[in-house]
Amino acid sequence: MSEPPVRKRRDREATRARILKAGIGEFARHGFAGARGERIAQRARSSERMVYYYFGSKEGLFRAALESVYAALRDAEGALELDALGPRDGLEAFCRFVWRHYCEHPEFISLVNTENLHQARHLRKSQHLGELVSPVIGMLSGLLRRGERDGVFRCGIDPVDLYLSVASLGYFVLSNQHTLSAVLGRDLRSPQVLERHWRTSVQIVSRYVCIAPEG
Amino acid sequence: MSEPPVRKRRDREATRARILKAGIGEFARHGFAGARGERIAQRARSSERMVYYYFGSKEGLFRAALESVYAALRDAEGALELDALGPRDGLEAFCRFVWRHYCEHPEFISLVNTENLHQARHLRKSQHLGELVSPVIGMLSGLLRRGERDGVFRCGIDPVDLYLSVASLGYFVLSNQHTLSAVLGRDLRSPQVLERHWRTSVQIVSRYVCIAPEG
Amino acid sequence: MSEPPVRKRRDREATRARILKAGIGEFARHGFAGARGERIAQRARSSERMVYYYFGSKEGLFRAALESVYAALRDAEGALELDALGPRDGLEAFCRFVWRHYCEHPEFISLVNTENLHQARHLRKSQHLGELVSPVIGMLSGLLRRGERDGVFRCGIDPVDLYLSVASLGYFVLSNQHTLSAVLGRDLRSPQVLERHWRTSVQIVSRYVCIAPEG
Amino acid sequence: MSEPPVRKRRDREATRARILKAGIGEFARHGFAGARGERIAQRARSSERMVYYYFGSKEGLFRAALESVYAALRDAEGALELDALGPRDGLEAFCRFVWRHYCEHPEFISLVNTENLHQARHLRKSQHLGELVSPVIGMLSGLLRRGERDGVFRCGIDPVDLYLSVASLGYFVLSNQHTLSAVLGRDLRSPQVLERHWRTSVQIVSRYVCIAPEG
DNA sequence: GATGAATGAGGGTTCATTCAT
């Protein structure tokens, strides 16, 4: 019934999306101050002028980039269906999800780091902050309750604590891959090493949450 | 033959030190690209020209700044005397040390983040990289062995894994204080909340390492 | 054959008029180079595109603005009925008219200044220059002749000289209100001070024109 | 005795002065908004960068330009020696001075017009406003007193009124040369016409001030 | 050894205007 969108020569949304994507890549690679308008234009196969046409300023583009990667995380989190799984499987699935998301979205990590350098100034200014709050805490809360009820999880685990722990263990090594590789004797950029690291992390979380951990 | 007069050498060193300190502060607050030579000169109560005189370039100063904060960490780690404590106390002391160091040296976290944005380019170029490798892994290794021997620690814990876990749990919430506070319902900039977080983290590590955790 | 519907033609004219008025205001406040298409569009509750639709270019709008304020002056001058008054009253009426027109049309002064900055480039290009020539010189000429004949005005006064003198004395203080107020000790933006100034100016003109001035 | 200033390759004052002069010219010709940094640099045989080095911003340069032309006027006014002349000659000398200054400094007129467009914003911000106040009002006051005492000047003439009148009659035709020439039938850009105009103006002032005017 | 003067290159941004329907 509905027409497939005609490929217009002047396609507002497509141009905007290309610029946004280019902005995410550039900010992720170079931070806010290091990002160059010219490079963004080139990556987007557009002109520097168009960046200002659609986003008003470098800061406006950065805000949009940030909102975009946060929205992607929230959407992915929202698509998790932990309820369909038993508590232990649900916990593992959640861990795996976080790790995979960080692995597949290094731009998220970089943009978040950059935003923290700016003390979350842009995020707080964002009109859409409310929409970015994730349902994941509520989901974890349900998971923990089910685990407690089934006698497999310890009582009194806070869902936010759980979230932060899982996030920490994944985020840190990915965000600091390069310095850690240089300073420790371990190359944290190799997939195998990362894989090993992550199995350990899941173990750590399991031992914290479960009454009788697998190991 | 003749040494330059002590007074002058002192001034030289003092000026250099002021610039270095100013650089650390500026890079920590604004990242590499966002740092401004003029502000560094002002903070150091010196001139922009002197920055080049002593450090050659912006990058030279950044490298020195990075080396400085890494050296400070290594020195502090080296001063740890875990051998004087029992395994459990030693583990707790190590955890406490890491947390305190991160809390008291936010510039370390920021500079490391910035350096990872640059894929550790400066760190790898550093002449002094070898000197920055910390003795802490060896110390943890000894600690773990003692704990195993005494039957209080589980067998087969890897010291690097342990180090990464403790670091992760501390680093993440401090580095991402601002975004987490904006997105979660929890203000991770308040000392009380941080304190609570840290107790949980120590628990997590203990449950991972110890055979019969305290909780 | 068929005229466009009256309604539409009215809208056309109304939009054009709003843009013209907005242009006059904007050019008066900011000069030619300082005027902004965007502000003009906003003031006119129209779009920037419409400015080009109706006036072709920024310069086209400026020319129209200039013609508009000159036409308003010529029309007002044309409406003067000096012949109905005695010579002295006529002279005073003329003076009062000039002063009032400048007071009530600061945009005239500003646009004229701007146009002189451009060496009257636009005015000379104007197709309608001929229509802008005022009948006022002729009227003054008649007034002076009557005054001479009646023995109240000195002989040989040139009507253009008279016009320039009256205009000078009014224009200068209004055009330079702000700098004069800053540099002299007298606030030439206050109505009372301006009023006093104007009485003096009329005296000056009278003493020049009349044989036995009132003072 | 005193050394002639050595022509240095890097001559701070000379470079600054060239830029300032270039700025005065450019602002006079194009107004503030119309002035172009690049043209200023070219006129000054320097670089655009140097403008910012010495004056901080376009506005900074404009302020300096304004102060410069006002200072030149004040200095010239200060050099007037009206006391050495009789009242009538003094009055005429003053008139001649004003006219000559305006004629020889068209940049003064243009800058003052521009500044009024900006509502004297820069002048009021100027640190040196106090120094720009002219001694000329005091000098005119003395002149008027002497004239009254000698019975050649009318009583009660206000020196500021006198100043404003003389200035008005000169400034107006010079500032509006181009539009007046286009609209009146008289070419106010020709020296002869201007000369004639000015004789009339002096007459006007004389008839206002003197008891028995020459004409 | 120390410093004021100078600068090329490029930064983000805005301008008046035209394209394409």
Place this chain on the structure above:
DNA sequence: GATGAATGAACCCTCATTCAT
């Protein structure tokens, strides 16, 4: 006829750095 989308050129300004004593 009327309008959103798009744009090349240039704007003012700042960057990290070097020159020349």
